Amino acid sequence: MSFDKLQELIKAKKNPTVAGLDPKPEYVPPHILRASLDKYGETLEGAADAILQFNKGLMDALCDVVPAVKPQSAYYERLGWQGMRALEETIRYAREKGLFVMADVKRGDIGSTAQAYSDAWLGKTRVGSADLPVFDADCLTINGYMGSDTILPFLETCRVEDKCLFTLVKTSNPGSGELQDMVAGDRVVYQVMGDLVQRLGKDDIGKYGYSRCGAVVGATYPSDLRALRKRLEHTFFLVPGYGAQGGTAEDVRFAFDKYGRGAIINASRSIMCAWQKTGHDGQDYQDAARAAAEAMRDDIKQFVTIL
């Protein structure tokens, strides 16, 4: 069970947080960006090289503090195929460093296309008689709002490959309530989605009590987070929205079960861009990122004890 592996890494590092890798060239310290642009010019290749070097430096600094990284595919896609190559190399490097890789791609489509996405991100692509891993993440975010036929192909790949998923349930953005909070019979839409996620995962529960089918639940709606934790006892949560979006440790404490398990809290910009607040031109970006990740861990530890 892949959430078992994640839970064990969380316990070993005493840290239920994940560092987001959402790199824009503007977030890369000037000395790294300059070196890549000198080598490749002001090109997509230059920008992709810069974000890859930045990611590697961040992972070197963070790999003994955080259990996981969450690269957000959009920041790599915007640099074309060179960006996607940087993402593939980022994932490979993370795995070499013993980090659990959560690819944030929020994919979802009809069953046959969902299968192709899950081959690409979690499984293997068949070429002749060979089955070839592609991005090979440990875990994936998906958008399951097209229904169970979208989620099931991903879940089947997870079962075969011993991996796991996070499906969007109640997202952290200001407009999430426009659709997700709509009343649907005796429930609201995000509760319907949460119940579906829990039902689809229920036959494959790991040793810590969680299925392979997790949920994304934002830190920015703490009362919904608290109610969902009670409602979805077998569903592991990915909780974005801490830090840059205003979520606090007091808010995210509701994501955990009584053993301090069942959730991982994400922060991206507040870790990656920590160097921009130190006034040292980015030469200290690794120390700054590490200090930000340790501060987040210690902040959450005030409210959550991991057993």
Ligand SMILES: O=c1ccn([C@@H]2O[C@H](COP(=O)(O)O)[C@@H](O)[C@H]2O)c(=O)[nH]1
């Ligand atoms: O509801 C959601 C779902 C996903 N995200 C993603 O998490 C990070 C948050 O980044 P910060 O810089 O820590 O705000 C980003 O990759 C989002 O795409 C989310 O924020 N909310």
